[in-house]
Amino acid sequence: MTILVIQILNSFFYAAVLFLIAAGLSLIYGVMRIVNLAHGALYALGAYVSAWIVGSAVGHAVEGNLGLAGMLLLLPLGAIAIAAVGALIEPTLLRPLYRRPEEYHLLVTFGLLMILEDVMKFVFGRTPLSAGAIMDRMGSIPVGRLMYPTYNLFVVAVGLAAAIGLWAFIYRTKFGVILRATSQDRRMAAALGINVSRVYVQAFAIGCFMAGLGGAVVVPAQAAVLGLGIEVLILAFVVVVIGGLGSLQGALVGALIVSFVRTAGIQFFPEIELAVLYLIAAAVLLVRPTGLFGRA
């Protein structure tokens, strides 16, 4: 029973992280029709920046000056930094390519992935960075005879808040209306006087912010290591294939499915843990080629 509870919590934790990444990936595709292969690298960069900020703050602050709240407030700085990076990338690298075939998008974002990997190694070195002080400060709660880190619950809450916030933003604000209009028909939106270029920068920056936030919240629980973004990028693609590329609900449901299946795989049939995920993705593609929530 204890194990069941903890494995369910583990699944929610991983689903929260996957959702943050997949939602950004999906948003960017939904609005701009760009499959951003560099998304995982942006997630990793968010992890590095946050770990670096928290690490240097802990290193310099006189013991006790920087409370838990202080450290938690520093975390989103990583996400903001990635949003800024996104706002730079879109007009310089992506804008010239919108009229070109998709292969160009894949090539450029894949190149960007390689460049970002090298930048992280060059700037932060190859030694893993940690923001573990936050997790240690929050302690663990006993679950039966075992324990569960309190911080992981915080990450689940962040994931949930991000899902609600993003939904409200897209479906309940004027900017959301503009965003959806641009996504449905870019030329019509432009004809109606919407500044499409500005919408694109904003959408890309928000997508990057989500990736950076994913990295920022995950780093106190793990560590910022080189290649951090590779595995989650692949899983995020499985998420959006299952959920439907471009769909927010799809990202949420997909993240939950992938995370729970992965945990069940690890617990009960470790030999085929990965295969099961791809089988589910393949089954979804056969029955609903656009994903559970995708539109053609």
Place this chain on the structure above:
Amino acid sequence: MEQRNVDRRSFLNQLGVVVGGATAATAIPAMNPASAQTPAAPKGNIPDAPLKFGHMTFLTGPGAVLGEPSLKGHILAAEEINAKGGILGKRKIETITADEAAGTDANVKELRRMKLSEKIDMFTGVISSGNTPALGPVAEELSVLTIFVDGCTDFLWDKAVPNPKFAFRITNIQSADGVTCAVAAAQAWPEAKRIAHIHPDYSYGRNAFDHFGLAFSKLVPGTQVVSEGWPKLGTTDFTAHITKAMSSNPDLIVSSVWGGDYVAMYKQALRYGMFNNAKFASTIAFGVAPHAIGKDHPEGVIAGVHANYYFTFPPGNRWPANKIFVEKYYKRWNEYPNFQSDGAYHTLYMYKTAVEKANRLTGGWPEEEAIISQLEGMYFETAAGDLYIRPDNHQGYKDAVTGFSKNVPEYPFQILDPNRMVTIPIRNITAPPHWPKPGHGHNDPTATYNWIKETWPQVA
């Protein structure tokens, strides 16, 4: 002669397991290890064309924290040799590098490119056991002298290149890793019966799982595997694997997760209380660059170094070659070496020594055949101790080593406790030359697996 009902202590004594105590460093006159000695003047005419070496290692990705020290060891040795005029005083070393993270197929292409268009004289490096079995046959086919630094799977010599001519390997054979870990664990925690495993899902993890399991069950009767976790290489979320291992109520958790993956794993395991509820033994936890392990790492666990080398052992002046190597490495790179640094550094000196010996016999720049015949059977002094290149399979063997983690004030990271190092003579834990290989009379994973199964007694 069958041995039955041997007790554990006497069998461990037979294995020659030594738990090392550090002696206080005393003033000993400075000594010169082989790598620092100046050779006699070369015979004959030596061309002064530079020697071109290809070095492949993980420069990016989570493997870099384990692999980049290999390149640093290589560069340090090359700089030292070049500062003295090069090999045989004439031929300086030029190195071209390649990133092993490109993937096995790309690595094979890169080796071909290095030989065919860059015309390298020797190929070295390589960290992953997934890569050496693909690169070894290509090295043989291209006739390029190759000394792998790592990628130490038994499979390379058991199956992929059973009769090597051009390929060598300097780090300890992989089966020694799991066996060393099992011997140390059996000695420290003989009451552990319920074993949980967490290993990366590829050849290294499988090899560690097989050999640990076999050796440990020989040394501790009545053990059972209560949980298996096979995280993908490169994963950083281990929460489900940790929970699964803990849920099986193990006495001992064994892992061969390495590099950046291990750093992420131990930090998660700490917060789940994994180290409070069970003993922990790793084959390779401290194999990374030493400073990657924080002081938050649990103390008193078996934190293996791939059964090869740790920079604090032997301590002080007990083995001057190590003291001198660590000082030089620190001075050059401002960090401490790992076992890959030791392997890559001494690869070059081993090559240099082989060339010098061959030169004394034949004069001039020796033929590759002559260099190879010098490497075969060579006994060589390294920072990690005496290294022996077995002629039958071109594999380097040295006494296996592991230890227990400890925080000390002298280092800003956690180290292996110099007072609790475990060393085992390598010939006691590895199959002897010409022991049947898999597919020849048995189908066990490795020759060593079969040898242990057939010849070790089951302790009572």
